[in-house]
Amino acid sequence: MRVNPNMSGDVLAAIWQTQSQENTALQQVSTGKRVNVPSDDPLAAAQMIGNQDQSKRADQYLQNIDTLTSQLQTADTALSSTVQAVTQAITLGVQGSTGTLSAANRQQIAQNLQGIQGQLVQLANTSVGGSYLFGGTATTAPPYTLDSASPSGVTYNGNSGTNTVQIADGLNLQTNMPGNQLFQNSGGDIFGSLQQLITALQSGTAAAAETATNQLRTAFDSLTSQRIFYGNAVHQLNSTQTFLQQEQVTLKSQANNLVGADLTKAATDLTRAQTAHDAALAAAAKILPTSLLDYLK
């Protein structure tokens, strides 16, 4: 039987094949990736697009959480100062309700309270990066201005709008509470009660001052219960942050499963491919040069 006398084609094909296996294994070991172009594993490459998007989303959510945490903490700090100032105002109101005080003393207290009123307006106008925190969605102008013509002593320039920000897939967090809901809600009106107290001390009776002080107390209770919103929001941010950090780890390991090379397997493949390549070369070196001519002297 006649066989193919020219081995060089087959031998070269074998050498190229082992070399290409060696290259693939080497590429996997050196890049640590099994899928370098989509055709290496089309489905994994397509899923990687989703994985990368998820991972970038998680990065952005974490960045949102950082920004929001600082905004919400600033708001909470401002409210903490507000609570202190109102507490001080209540103490002064109790003093002013005492029937034995002279008119001059009452005027003195009223003046102190006006100072607190200014301080409260300043706190209600707290801003971060030019954006006012307690104006609802009207964040470009100070929400409160002193206004002696108004029965509450102030004017609210904001609105009742709230914003939500996405901090995880399917999780939108409300990020602000409008000033009219915080300070002047159905449970009580901080500015209104304070103005009434000032008016009572300036020109009214001790009983009127006492009534106003009690109203201020009720408004104070209402404010502290509204303030819990900020505490809860910060808490929610913290727990979501932990969740997202875990998700990032999961996504990285998913990415590794999709396109990462199994290094043990890749290294074994490389050794195997090298051995096969060496064998092909050795076989070529043995077979190709021999012919009958070697034996005819």
Next chain:
Amino acid sequence: MPGLDTSLSIAVQALSANQGALSVTTNNIANVNTPGYSRQVAVLNEAPTFQESGITFGGGVTLDQFQSVRDELLQLRIYEETQQQSNSQTQLNSLNQIEGTFSDPSQGVGGALSAFFNSLSQLSTNPTDTNARQAVLTSANNLANSFHQAVSSLNTIGAGLDQSVPQTVDQINRLTSQIAKLNGQVAQMRGLGKDSGTTQDQRDELIRQLSSLVNISVTQTEHGLTLTTANGVPLVVANQSDALQANANNSVLEHVYSTQGQDITSQIQGGQLGGALQIRDQVIPQLLTHLNNLASQFATSFNTQHAAGFDASGNAGQTFFTPLPSTTDAAASFGVAITDPSLIAASSDGSAGSNGNLEQLIALRNQQLPSGANPMDMYSNLVLQVGNLGANAQADVNASNLSVQQLTDQRSSVSGVSLDEETTNMIRYQRAYEAGARVVTTVNSMLQTLMNMGVGG
């Protein structure tokens, strides 16, 4: 009883026949590495016998012809597989280039889409922040650029293939005219009853080269081979060749025409030309359509939602992405319509600090476009498509490489020159020649003896 001179002439015949046979061996050895060469064998036959005194005597040997050893059916299958192989290889080369555009999952249109939605998300934490607004516009422009880049890299690959069309057609025409000439010679030699081996080898090698360029069909007729394209457009008939023509008369792309002026572009499927046309006319337009759909559908749904919101000055949102709603070149002309960051319609209630509409815009990330998938899934479908095309082409190349290799081995086992065989033949002919020469010497010495008898010594 034949005389000594008869023996002498038989011996001389033997010398010349074996010398002739040795020249076949020499020629085989000389062509051991010639592509397409089929080994030849010397056809030795007994010379006519003659009778004398009732005894039949052998008349010696004649060298009738040199015959080349070939299997024509095998040759046809090699053409068939060669056009398949070069078709897949051409497609694979282009698909490898195309894949490069889509290989990094964090870059390209996918990466730009993620970054764009992230910039909107960042802005939603502080909708009045001018820097964050500017960042949205920047990432929108990056998205536009990534669409443009994907389109232009596909178009560049398409243009390269388009340029290769007239070049390949030229090569085809050069080959067919050479084949026609050789085809005529083969027919002529056959007509004269001669072995046309060498000419046929040259012709078959040229046909093999031709089949790597275009799918051909080969039919044997009494006037030699007839070559047509797979759809019957004649390329070579007897000793005439019909040239194909490539030109871009009525379109931007090169089309291929038969000699009669018929447009046969879409009929060419095999070989390098078929592969190039397949990528240029099917694969690239298909990928571009996908990109265009993504660009157009995304821009439309984004613009609709953008118009539902209010910009920083409280005015209704303007068109964000241009142009619309054309889908034919949406990816190439994808652009950002606004340059003033304050025109981004973040607000849902008209006040500058509201981010309500941003939240709606961000939600588009997960909403189905008319295609039935969300923007990112549409893009990953495209990557899946590119990957599958590449993987399939690679598998085709591997398979056809293997078939061509096997067929070539088979052909070689029939027609290939074996140095061992030729060496053996060489020894055989050499020994026969030596023996023949010895016969001449012997007859000579016998004649000498005869002469001396006459002298009477």
